[in-house]
Amino acid sequence: MSMRNIRLRLAYDGTAYAGWQRQPLPQGMTVQYRLEQALSALFREQIVVTGAGRTDSGVHALGQTANFYCHKPVPVENIPLALNHKLPPDIRVLSAEEVPMSFHARYDAKSKTYRYLIQRQARANPFTYRYAWTMEEDLDVAAMRQGAGYLLGSHDFCHYAASGVSASHFVRNITELRIDEPPQPPTLFPWEYVCRPLTVTVTADGFLYRMVRLITCRLAAVGLGKIPPEAMADFLQGRPGPNIAMAPAQGLTLMEVEY
Amino acid sequence: MSMRNIRLRLAYDGTAYAGWQRQPLPQGMTVQYRLEQALSALFREQIVVTGAGRTDSGVHALGQTANFYCHKPVPVENIPLALNHKLPPDIRVLSAEEVPMSFHARYDAKSKTYRYLIQRQARANPFTYRYAWTMEEDLDVAAMRQGAGYLLGSHDFCHYAASGVSASHFVRNITELRIDEPPQPPTLFPWEYVCRPLTVTVTADGFLYRMVRLITCRLAAVGLGKIPPEAMADFLQGRPGPNIAMAPAQGLTLMEVEY
Numbered sequence: 001m002s003m004r005n006i007r008l009r010l011a012y013d014g015t016a017y018a019g020w021q022r023q024p025l026p027q028g029m030t031v032q033y034r035l036e037q038a039l040s041a042l043f044r045e046q047i048v049v050t051g052a053g054r055t056d057s058g059v060h061a062l063g064q065t066a067n068f069y070c071h072k073p074v075p076v077e078n079i080p081l082a083l084n085h086k087l088p089p090d091i092r093v094l095s096a097e098e099v100p101m102s103f104h105a106r107y108d109a110k111s112k113t114y115r116y117l118i119q120r121q122a123r124a125n126p127f128t129y130r131y132a133w134t135m136e137e138d139l140d141v142a143a144m145r146q147g148a149g150y151l152l153g154s155h156d157f158c159h160y161a162a163s164g165v166s167a168s169h170f171v172r173n174i175t176e177l178r179i180d181e182p183p184q185p186p187t188l189f190p191w192e193y194v195c196r197p198l199t200v201t202v203t204a205d206g207f208l209y210r211m212v213r214l215i216t217c218r219l220a221a222v223g224l225g226k227i228p229p230e231a232m233a234d235f236l237q238g239r240p241g242p243n244i245a246m247a248p249a250q251g252l253t254l255m256e257v258e259y
Numbered sequence: 260m261s262m263r264n265i266r267l268r269l270a271y272d273g274t275a276y277a278g279w280q281r282q283p284l285p286q287g288m289t290v291q292y293r294l295e296q297a298l299s300a301l302f303r304e305q306i307v308v309t310g311a312g313r314t315d316s317g318v319h320a321l322g323q324t325a326n327f328y329c330h331k332p333v334p335v336e337n338i339p340l341a342l343n344h345k346l347p348p349d350i351r352v353l354s355a356e357e358v359p360m361s362f363h364a365r366y367d368a369k370s371k372t373y374r375y376l377i378q379r380q381a382r383a384n385p386f387t388y389r390y391a392w393t394m395e396e397d398l399d400v401a402a403m404r405q406g407a408g409y410l411l412g413s414h415d416f417c418h419y420a421a422s423g424v425s426a427s428h429f430v431r432n433i434t435e436l437r438i439d440e441p442p443q444p445p446t447l448f449p450w451e452y453v454c455r456p457l458t459v460t461v462t463a464d465g466f467l468y469r470m471v472r473l474i475t476c477r478l479a480a481v482g483l484g485k486i487p488p489e490a491m492a493d494f495l496q497g498r499p500g501p502n503i504a505m506a507p508a509q510g511l512t513l514m515e516v517e518y
Contacts, residue, residue: 125351
């Protein structure tokens with residue numbers, strides 16, 4: 001049996017998981033662990049997957065990508081349904097395709113897109129709190145957009161990274177950083193009702209540890225008038241600002257990995 | 260201080276609750292208990308609420324209605340935000356208004372509307388499993404609609420009620436029973452992605468114990484071809500059919516109470 005390289009597209013609700021990356025079990029169940037368990041059972045061999053992005057504890061994904069090597073000739077079109085039967089309902093495989101042996105989910109990713117949701121306490125609904133940061137006050141979106149402008153392009157983002165995960169260099173290229181107030185969609189399902197979160201969408205060639213959440217909580221501080229838009233540029237230079245609480249994990253979703 | 264009668268509109272995610280109705284705590288936390296706790300703290304007197312519908316364990320609500328009497332002159336427009344601060348994030352008060360002293364949330368309700376969501380396993384996403392019944396096979400919607408037609412209007416629904424809660428009579432008037440395949444909305448939020456559940460929407464002047472879930476699981480059996488559409492009418496007459504598993508609670512949402 002010849003070896004194959006399979007690429008999966010995955011969505012998961014991160015609420016119950018200690019993030020993507022496999023780790024010793026006492027530290028918590030992870031998405032990678034669950035996926036490797038399901039794959040190993042399906043292919044009856046020890047499968048190790050490579051994920052495009054190591055999402056943090058509590059962070060969600062709509063378009064996580066992972067690849068793995070296997071021998072057993074399970075038809076690729078059967079893999080999503082077969083895996084979904086073995087996975088818990090909060091992890092879903094959306095698609096599977098055979099890719100060249102050289103494909104690597106992390107190294108080959110050209111960019112990734114994350115989205116962060118912020119909802120107003122007064123408009124919050126009981127179905128969204130697991131997926132959004134709930135705030136008391138209104139945000140000044142124009143000021144946030146001005147602040148976001150300073151981060152576009154290639155910069156050294158070392159002051160937009162939390163310590164804890166090492167990186168060989170800190171230069172990243174943000175190609176898009178958008179703040180949207182989406183219109184209220186037609187109400188069909190419970191979780192659409194009332195909710196109208198502000199979205200912060202970021203695309204970059206790579207992200208440092210907690211970079212999106214650091215960008216978001218600082219942009220929120222701009223929106224609240226706690227710091228001026230220019231402070232976003234000052235942070236890049238390492239100029240200290242006021243203490244700003246980290247944006248919570250549950251508001252963040254890995255939307256897409258672009259190859 | 261004169262007495263006031265306040266009507267609340269509520270939404271809740273029923274996942275964590277043993278239903279609406281207050282009961283001795285060892286049997287589980289309920290929405291009514293949590294709400295009365297929050298109201299009693301806010302008004303500094305013992306508050307008892309009357310809900311329009313006793314939703315079951317695990318059932319959600321977008322438009323539950325409740326009323327309560329109080330003395331303290333808290334401005335009615337401040338009540339939702341004040342209560343939401345005291346409530347857990349899976350229970351939200353949407354609005355409050357002062358109503359005549361004679362208003363009774365249950366007796367004055369002219370009708371109620373419930374919605375049940377059914378999603379296909381293959382299209383399921385990790386954000387919807389708490390709010391929908393996930394099925395393996397496609398459903399024949401035309402056959403389901405034909406079956407639903409037999410239930411419209413006034414009928415004795417005693418064979419569409421589970422035992423366990425007493426009712427003085429079993430005649431109910433179903434004014435609407437609709438099966439929809441909503442179009443895929445624009446993807447803005449994680450929980451919209453991939454999901455395109457079938458919805459069963461029922462409006463009636465009242466509902467018996469587990470009536471919507473019994474209607475839904477039998478309609479699903481019609482959709483799967485296990486029973487013919489006419490079996491929906493046979494059930495009304497008490498004619499026994501094949502054993503059909505109850506539709507699970509998590510798919511059901513109380514959408515609206517009409518006065």
